[in-house]
Amino acid sequence: MSTTEILFWFLSALALVSATMVLISKNPVHSILWLIIVFFAISGHYILLNAQFLAIVNLIVYAGAIMVLFLFVVMLMNLNSDSEPQKNNRFKIAGAISGGCLMLIMIDVIRDAGEVQNAKALVKEGNIGLIKNLGMVLFKDYVIPFEISSVLFLAAMVGAVVIGKRN
Known part of the structure; x- marks a missing residue:
C-alpha cells in the first residue's frame, strides 16, 4: 500500500468514527467537537484529491465559522434533559426510514465506485483542483x-x- 492509500483509509476511518460519535454523544457540545473532527478529515480527503482550495475553504468556513456559531448557539440555549420534549414514535420511525434510505444510497455509491476509477483516466493533468x-x-x-x-x-x-x- 502506498502512503496515499494509508492516509485515505485513515481519514475515512476517522471521518466515520467521528460522524458516529456525533450521533451517539449525549452532550451537544461534544457532538459539535466531533463534527469539527469530521470536517478536518474531509479536508484531508480534499488535499489527497489535490483540491487545496476546497480544503482550506472547508476548514475556514465550516470548521471555523459555522462550528463556532453552532457552539455559541448550543451554549446560549443551555440545553438540559429536563426541558427536552419527549420524542414521538412517528419521529423514530421516520428516522429509521431515512437511515435505511441513506444506507441504500451508500450501497449504490459503493457499487458504482468502479466507474470513478475509470473516470480517472480522463483527467490528464494532476493540477485540476489548484x-x-x-x-x-x-x-x-x-x-x-x-x-x-x-x-x-x-x-x-x-x-x-x-x-x-x-x-
Missing part, C-alpha cells in the same frame, strides 16, 4: 455570474447594516 486553475476558470468563463453575485453580496451587506442601524 487555486490557479480555479481562478482562471472563474475570471475567464464565469466572470459575469461572479460579478453579479458580488453585487448581490454587497446589497445584502448594505441591507444588514441598514436593518441593524434602524434604531
